[in-house]
Amino acid sequence: xxxxxxxxxxxxxxxxxxxxxxxxxxxxxxxxxxxxxxxxxxxxxxxxxxxxxxxxxxxxxxxxxxxxxxxxxxxxxxxxxxxxxxxxxxxxxxxxxxxxxxxxxxxxxxxxxxxxxxxxxxxxxxxxxxxxxxxxxxxxxxxxxxxxxxxxxxxxxxxxxxxxxxxxxxxxxxxxxxxxxxxxxxxxxxxxxxxxxxxxxxxxxxxxxxxxxxxxxxxxxxxxxxxxxxxxxxxxxxxxxxxxxxxxxxxxxxxxxxxxxxxxxxxxxxxxxxxxxxxxxxxxxxxxxxxxxxxxxxxxxxxxxxxxxxxxxxxxxxxxxxxxxxxxxxxx
Numbered sequence: 001x002x003x004x005x006x007x008x009x010x011x012x013x014x015x016x017x018x019x020x021x022x023x024x025x026x027x028x029x030x031x032x033x034x035x036x037x038x039x040x041x042x043x044x045x046x047x048x049x050x051x052x053x054x055x056x057x058x059x060x061x062x063x064x065x066x067x068x069x070x071x072x073x074x075x076x077x078x079x080x081x082x083x084x085x086x087x088x089x090x091x092x093x094x095x096x097x098x099x100x101x102x103x104x105x106x107x108x109x110x111x112x113x114x115x116x117x118x119x120x121x122x123x124x125x126x127x128x129x130x131x132x133x134x135x136x137x138x139x140x141x142x143x144x145x146x147x148x149x150x151x152x153x154x155x156x157x158x159x160x161x162x163x164x165x166x167x168x169x170x171x172x173x174x175x176x177x178x179x180x181x182x183x184x185x186x187x188x189x190x191x192x193x194x195x196x197x198x199x200x201x202x203x204x205x206x207x208x209x210x211x212x213x214x215x216x217x218x219x220x221x222x223x224x225x226x227x228x229x230x231x232x233x234x235x236x237x238x239x240x241x242x243x244x245x246x247x248x249x250x251x252x253x254x255x256x257x258x259x260x261x262x263x264x265x266x267x268x269x270x271x272x273x274x275x276x277x278x279x280x281x282x283x284x285x286x287x288x289x290x291x292x293x294x295x296x297x298x299x300x301x302x303x304x305x306x307x308x309x310x311x312x313x314x315x316x317x318x319x320x321x322x323x324x325x326x327x328x329x330x331x332x
Contacts, residue, residue, distance in 0.1 A: 002076065002079070002205055003205075005076055005079040005080070005083070005205075006079065006201055006202075006204075006205040006207070008083065009079050009082050009083045009086070009201045010198055010201055012083055012086045012087065012090070013082075013086055013194050013197045013198050013201065013222075014194070014221055014222070014225045015086075015090060015225075016086045016089050016090050016093075016105075016109065016194060016197075017190075017191065017194040017222050017225040017226050017229065018225045018226075018228060018229035018232075019090050019093040019094065019097070019105070019229060020093065020105040020190050020193075020194070020226060020229060021048075021051065021190075021225065021226045021227065021228065021229020021230040021231075021232065022097070022229040022230065022232040023093045023096070023097050023105050023229075024105055024186060024190060024230075024277055024278060029043035029044065029046075029047050029179055029182075029183070030281075031175070031179070031248055031252075031253035031256050031257055031281075031285065032175045032176070032178075032179040032253060032257070034248050034253070035172065035175060035248050035249060035250045035252075035253040036172070037171075037172040037173075037175035037176060037179070037250055037253060038175070038176060038179065043179065044230065044231050045231065046176070046179065046180060046183065047179070047183040047186075047230050047231075048183075048227040048228070048230045048231040049183075049227070050180050050183035050184045050186075050187060051183055051184075051186055051187035051190075051191065051223070051226050051227045051230050052187060052223045052224065052226070052227040053184060053187060054183065054184040054185060054186060054187020054188040054189075054191065055187045055188070055191030055192070055195075055219060055222060055223030055226065056219060056223065057184070057187075057188045057268075058188060058192065058268060058269065059192065059195070059213075059214055060192075060268060060269070060272030061188070061189055061192035061193060061196070061268055061272055061273070061274045062192040062193070062195040062196040062199065062214055063196065063272065064128070064132050064196070064272050064273065064274055065109075065192070065193050065195075065196025065197060065200075065274060066195075066196035066197070066199045066200045066203075066210070067210060068125060068128035068132055069110060069113055069114070069124070069125055069128050069129055069132070069133070070113050070114065070117040070122055070123065070124050070125060071117075071122055071123040071124075071125065072200055072203055072204065072210060073117070073120060073122040073204060074204060075204070076331070077120055077121075077328070078120075078122070078204040079201065079204055079205070080120070080324060080327045080328060080331065081116045081117055081119075081120040081122055081324060082113075082116070082197060082200060082201055082204070083323070083327060084112070084115075084116040084119070084120070084320045084321070084323035084324035084327055085109070085112035085113040085115070085116040085117075085197075085320050086109075086112060086197065087112070087319065087320060087323040088108070088111065088112030088115055088116065088316040088317065088318075088319035088320025088321075088323055089105065089108040089109040089111070089112040089316055089320070091316075091319045092108040092111070092112075092312060092315055092316040092319060093105055093108055096108075096308060096312075101304070101305060101308045103278065103305075103308045103309060103312045104276035104277075104278045104279055104309060104312055105190065105276075105278070106189070106190065106193055106274055106275070106276045106277070106278075107133070107137065107276055107309070107312045107313050107316070108312055108313075108316040109193055109197070109316070110129070110133050110274075110313060110316075111312060111313030111314060111315065111316030111317040111320070112316045112317065112319070112320035113320070114129060114313070114317050114320075115316065115317025115318060115319070115320035115321040115324075116317075116320040116321060116323070116324045118317075118321065119320070119321035119324040119325060120324050120328070132271075132272075132273050132274065133274070133313075136267065136271075136273045136274075136275045136276075137275075137276065137279065137309070140263060140267065140275045140276065140279050140280050140283070141279045141280070141282070141283035141306075141309075142283070143263055143280075143283075144259060144260065144263060144279065144280045144281070144282075144283030144284040144286075144287060145283040145284070145286055145287040145290075146287060147259045147262070147263070147284070147287065148255060148256055148259040148283065148284035148285070148286070148287025148288040149287035149288065149290055149291055150287075151255040151258060151259050151288070152251070152252060152255040152287070152288045152291040153291055155251050155254070155255055156251075156291065159251070167251065168249060168250045168251065169250075171249075171250035171251045171253070171254045172250045174250075174254050175250055175253050175254050175257065178253075178254050178257035178258045178261065179257055181257065181258070181261035182257045182260050182261045182264075182277075182281065183230075184261070185260070185261045185264030185265050185268070185277070186264070186277045187223065187226060187227075188264065188265065188268050189264055189267075189268055189274060189275065189277060190226060190277060191219075191222045191223050191226045192222075192268075192274070193274055194222045194225075194226075195214050195218055195219060195222050198218045198221075198222065199214055199218065202215075202218075248285070248288070248289070252285075252288045252289065252291075255284075255288045256281060256284040256285045256287075256288045257281070257284075259280075259284040259287070259288070260277070260280045260281040260284045263275070263280045263284075264277060264280060276309075278309075279309060282302075282305055286302055
């Protein structure tokens with residue numbers, strides 16, 4: 001039974017990574033596609049490769065997920081807590097994907113972990129949740145908004161005397177680099193989140209100790225599934241990010257992607273904080289767009305997106321708690 005539970009939980013974790021990939025692929029490439037810097041298929045292929053590479057760049061975020069948010073539960077109950085957390089995250093990912101809302105897969109996962117832990121009687125490390133999830137959830141969009149605005153102001157000033165047609169062409173080329181950096185940051189952040197869950201499952205099953213390094217096969221499996229999900233593409237969300245918030249031009253797309261990538265790398269390496277790729281790029285697009293004029297941003301769409309951010313954790317927590325009770329009734 002323990003081996004069965006471990007295999008099922010790892011399988012569901014990889015399934016979550018796949019949904020994370022197609023849900024969040026829009027984050028990395030929506031701006032490049034909407035400005036026609038890259039064709040959709042070329043953008044997705046590039047994002048998939050960079051996601052794969054980014055997954056191997058560190059392990060700080062994985063450690064935060066596996067050790068910093070909930071106490072590692074034990075036995076078969078512990079495995080079902082992880083299983084229920086993943087189900088909560090997957091269900092919320094699919095709901096928000098269906099409605100084209102760029103919600104955070106990361107916060108769906110963290111909400112699922114907290115909801116399942118509370119339902120299963122496992123201690124939640126509230127200080128870790130506040131420091132590593134809640135505070136970055138509020139800070140990263142503000143930083144994205146402000147930095148996106150400032151980066152765009154600098155670009156406008158530097159190229160104020162340039163030929164507009166030539167400048168746009170140059171920024172289209174530059175966007176291939178900034179989109180690649182964005183996808184690399186996405187791989188660095190999001191593949192590690194699932195690695196943290198798989199490591200927890202291995203610790204619960206006594207396959208490895210909590211302080212052991214992440215096995216190579218775990219890194220490879222999570223990276224490959226994230227890449228496959230990314231290549232499958234999340235077209236509904238891409239339309240929201242690329243067109244509905246604001247019509248972007250290449251310089252704006254470059255500014256938004258550069259801002260997003262910088263924040264993701266900084267938070268992963270400096271703070272080991274698992275921040276939301278979605279929050280960062282969406283707020284950067286809003287900040288960049290506001291340099292045109294404040295009402296160039298469709299704030300009604302932005303309001304719906306932000307509302308989605310706030311309900312993600314509680315909604316995923318509720319689904320995870322219900323999932324745990326059902327699994328516990330069936331197998332407990």
